[in-house]
Amino acid sequence: MFEVSEKLASLSPSETLAMSQRSGELKAQGIDVINLSVGEPDFLTPDHIKLAAQKAIDENYSFYSPVSGYLSLRKAIAKKLKEENGFDYRPEQIVCSNGAKQAICNVLISIVNPGDEVIIPAPYWVSYVEMVKLAGGSSTVLTAGIEQGYKITSEQLESAITPSTKAFILCSPSNPTGAVYSREELCGFADVLSRYPEVVVISDEIYEHINYTGKHESIAQFESLADRTVIVNGVSKAYAMTGWRLGWIAAPEWIASACNKLQGQYTSGPSSIAQKAAEAAYAGSQDCVVMMRDAFCRRRDLMVSLISDIPHARVTVPDGAFYMFPDFGHYIGKTFRGREILNSADLATYLLEEAHVASVGGLAFGAPNCIRFSYALCDNDLIKAMERIKDALAKLS
Ligand code: PMP
Numbered sequence: 001m002f003e004v005s006e007k008l009a010s011l012s013p014s015e016t017l018a019m020s021q022r023s024g025e026l027k028a029q030g031i032d033v034i035n036l037s038v039g040e041p042d043f044l045t046p047d048h049i050k051l052a053a054q055k056a057i058d059e060n061y062s063f064y065s066p067v068s069g070y071l072s073l074r075k076a077i078a079k080k081l082k083e084e085n086g087f088d089y090r091p092e093q094i095v096c097s098n099g100a101k102q103a104i105c106n107v108l109i110s111i112v113n114p115g116d117e118v119i120i121p122a123p124y125w126v127s128y129v130e131m132v133k134l135a136g137g138s139s140t141v142l143t144a145g146i147e148q149g150y151k152i153t154s155e156q157l158e159s160a161i162t163p164s165t166k167a168f169i170l171c172s173p174s175n176p177t178g179a180v181y182s183r184e185e186l187c188g189f190a191d192v193l194s195r196y197p198e199v200v201v202i203s204d205e206i207y208e209h210i211n212y213t214g215k216h217e218s219i220a221q222f223e224s225l226a227d228r229t230v231i232v233n234g235v236s237k238a239y240a241m242t243g244w245r246l247g248w249i250a251a252p253e254w255i256a257s258a259c260n261k262l263q264g265q266y267t268s269g270p271s272s273i274a275q276k277a278a279e280a281a282y283a284g285s286q287d288c289v290v291m292m293r294d295a296f297c298r299r300r301d302l303m304v305s306l307i308s309d310i311p312h313a314r315v316t317v318p319d320g321a322f323y324m325f326p327d328f329g330h331y332i333g334k335t336f337r338g339r340e341i342l343n344s345a346d347l348a349t350y351l352l353e354e355a356h357v358a359s360v361g362g363l364a365f366g367a368p369n370c371i372r373f374s375y376a377l378c379d380n381d382l383i384k385a386m387e388r389i390k391d392a393l394a395k396l397s
């Protein structure tokens with residue numbers, strides 16, 4: 001009798017959060033689960049950021065903030081964009097939200113009409129396709145397999161553009177693959193897009209600072225895209241602040257004001273305390289960012305060697321983020337005690353039950369043969385987890 005709306009019924013739950021929750025439930029039963037599912041830094045939020053939040057509480061930042069965030073925070077973000085990226089944004093072009101997740105959803109809901117298409121390279125972050133559904137549009141998924149380094153080509157992009165294309169979502173460094181597009185590759189996309197001036201580019205740069213190539217390149221740097229690129233970023237990953245929920249967009253003014261209007265009816269401005277903490281993150285020393293990136297890079301090297309040691313695993317060396325995305329296609333179709341592993345979601349479930357390691361099946365990322373491991377954990381846990389996985393995979397026949 002009681003039914004959720006058709007829109008909600010068509011929505012898939014977030015697989016990253018679901019696997020993390022299952023891992024938590026097993027842990028609560030006393031099982032020693034190693035959680036490589038949800039992607040979040042294992043570091044603590046740096047002290048100077050926590051102090052700024054405590055100060056904000058003492059100074060009574062307890063009232064509603066402006067919908068798009070305090071001007072002081074938006075100025076700090078504009079300064080970061082100028083100094084780190086060489087971009088000129090005015091505070092009116094910046095909208096702060098409850099995480100980059102809400103920021104992306106705001107943009108899609110603000111620009112997508114029924115019938116509009118949004119181009120999404122796969123493997124993709126789990127939420128993009130669902131957010132496009134929520135916005136009423138449809139996704140055009142472009143697949144880039146491991147043999148092309150999980151990166152789409154500009155020819156693929158061009159072949160997917162139709163008169164209904166509204167937006168192109170690019171995530172570099174990528175979740176889930178860790179692939180990073182070079183300046184030349186981005187320039188190729190910009191050349192294609194210069195022929196389609198009505199397509200909005202949503203550039204998800206949440207892993208900007210977890211980049212092992214030496215320099216972050218943003219697609220927003222190309223002149224032909226300047227008036228239609230939305231940069232998405234936030235403090236979750238760079239400053240180990242996932243729970244604080246503070247993300248933002250830097251966008252053309254018409255998109256920023258649309259998101260402001262939407263957010264004003266939907267959630268209002270993000271947490272006042274998180275905003276003051278984020279301001280300290282951007283204004284303060286960036287040593288913590290470098291320290292965390294270097295630790296992730298060392299763990300990346302460790303994970304590449306551990307996974308390369310697993311028979312039949314195909315790996316790429318990720319240039320950024322903190323995920324490994326091996327192709328475990330060899331193990332799909334195998335059985336354990338008469339139960340067949342039909343796809344990567346089954347494989348992730350098997351690894352959770354048999355190896356007590358939580359991961360996320362590639363199916364949710366549009367890559368049915370792959371498994372995602374977050375390596376934002378200490379070395380010992382990573383070594384133990386990969387040993388367990390190797391043993392569990394060896395039991396499949
Ligand atoms: N984009 C990507 C690619 C992500 O991995 C995440 C983390 N879940 C987000 C956006 C959202 O980040 P936030 O924690 O700021 O909502």
Ligand code: GLU
Nearest residue numbers: 014016017037038039175
């Ligand atoms: N970025 C993380 C992940 O992909 C957080 C979980 C989520 O928001 O999906 O695991």
